[in-house]
Amino acid sequence: QVQLQESGPxxxxxxxxxxxxxxxxxxxxxxxxxxxxxxPPGKGLExxxxxxxxxxxxxxxxxxxxxxxxxxxxxxxxxxTLTSVTAADTAVYYCARLTCWGCGFDYWGQxxxxxVSS
Amino acid sequence: EIVLTQSPGTLSLSPGERATLSCRASQSVSxxxxxxxxxxxxxxxxxxxxxxxxxxxxxxxxxxxxxxGTDFTLTITxxxxxxxxxxxxxxxxxxxxxxxxxxxxxxx
Numbered sequence: 001q002v003q004l005q006e007s008g009p010x011x012x013x014x015x016x017x018x019x020x021x022x023x024x025x026x027x028x029x030x031x032x033x034x035x036x037x038x039x040p041p042g043k044g045l046e047x048x049x050x051x052x053x054x055x056x057x058x059x060x061x062x063x064x065x066x067x068x069x070x071x072x073x074x075x076x077x078x079x080x081t082l083t084s085v086t087a088a089d090t091a092v093y094y095c096a097r098l099t100c101w102g103c104g105f106d107y108w109g110q111x112x113x114x115x116v117s118s
Numbered sequence: 119e120i121v122l123t124q125s126p127g128t129l130s131l132s133p134g135e136r137a138t139l140s141c142r143a144s145q146s147v148s149x150x151x152x153x154x155x156x157x158x159x160x161x162x163x164x165x166x167x168x169x170x171x172x173x174x175x176x177x178x179x180x181x182x183x184x185x186x187g188t189d190f191t192l193t194i195t196x197x198x199x200x201x202x203x204x205x206x207x208x209x210x211x212x213x214x215x216x217x218x219x220x221x222x223x224x225x226x
Contacts, residue, residue, distance in 0.1 A: 045155075045163065045206055045217040060214040061119075094162055101210050104153035104168035106175075111162050 002027040004095050004109035012089075012116050018082040022095030022109055029053065029071060033098040034078045035105060036069060038091040046091075050098065051078055085116045120144055120209050122218035130226040137194040139221045141207035146187050151211035154183055154192045157220075158203045166205075167192060199225075 008020035022034070036048040049059035051069040059067055068081045082089060092113050096105035121144040131137055141152070149170040155163035165174040167183035170190055180195045194201055202225050207218040 044219045045208075047208075047215045047217065058213050062214070096162075098210075102150040102169045104165045104174065104208070104210075105155075105163070106165050106168075108162035108164075 002097065002107045004097065004107055006093060006095050006109045006112040008093075008112060008114070010113060010115060012085050012114060013118055014086055014116055015084055018080070018085050018089065018114055018116075020080045020093055020095075020112065020114070021077050022079070024076045024078075024097075029076045029078060030073055031099075034069075034071070035096045035098055036080045037094045037096055037105075039094070039111075040088075040091045048080065048093075087116050090114065090116045119214055120147060120212050120216055122207055122209060122216055124205075124207060124218035124221045126221060127219075128222045128224060130224050131197055132226045133197050133199055135197050137192075137197055137201070137223055139192040139194075139205055139223070141185075141190040141192070141218050143188040143190070143209060147190075147209045148211045149186045151209055152183075152185070152190050153208045153210065155206045155208065156201075156203050157206065163206060194223075197223075 003025045005023045012018045030053050033050045033052050035050040039045050049069050051057050066083045071078045092111040094111045095109045097107040123142045125140045152170040154167040157163040171183045182193050184191050204220045204222050206220050
């Protein structure tokens with residue numbers, strides 16, 4: 001059974017960098033597209049971007065200048081870095097797997113709340 | 119960017135009734151690249167439907183998806199108490215991979 005687990009600090013200061021890691025167990029990260037999605041409190045879902053197992057990335061243009069998503073195949077993890085955060089970046093951050101374009105996000109992490117505040 | 123508009127925003131129904139949720143796209147989406155998710159409070163979304171009409175693993179057959187082009191529908195026949203949640207559609211055909219704003223299905 002594939003499982004995804006997000007980890008990282010729950011509080012980030014404004015203008016600093018948010019860094020999260022998603023650890024994948026029960027399956028190899030050396031396949032598929034690995035995604036980050038976020039959800040501000042009480043609001044809807046926003047796709048942030050993905051990294052393909054080959055290292056190819058695709059980012060939401062609304063965040064593209066501030067984000068990096070990368071893979072660490074030796075640890076079966078992938079990561080999100082978001083720079084210059086503001087209160088608008090406060091959200092639950094989810095990682096999720098996409099096996100093919102027609103397949104949907106079939107496995108999700110439980111989510112981690114990141115609050116941007118001084 | 120493809121904008122997905124879901125309607126209604128809130129749907130109030132009773133257990134046993136039929137729910138029909140709509141997802142309209144601002145431009146055509148390949149049916150292969152349209153998915154539906156269910157989200158309950160405090161939980162991650164769960165994949166219900168992919169490819170517009172294929173049920174994900176373990177999803178009961180009271181859930182069905184249909185549609186093409188710009189109009190897609192999620193139907194839940196015979197609502198069970200556990201079906202009351204928020205539902206999102208998502209398109210994968212064009213980047214960014216956008217979500218609809220959600221439909222809240224609540225108990226009447």
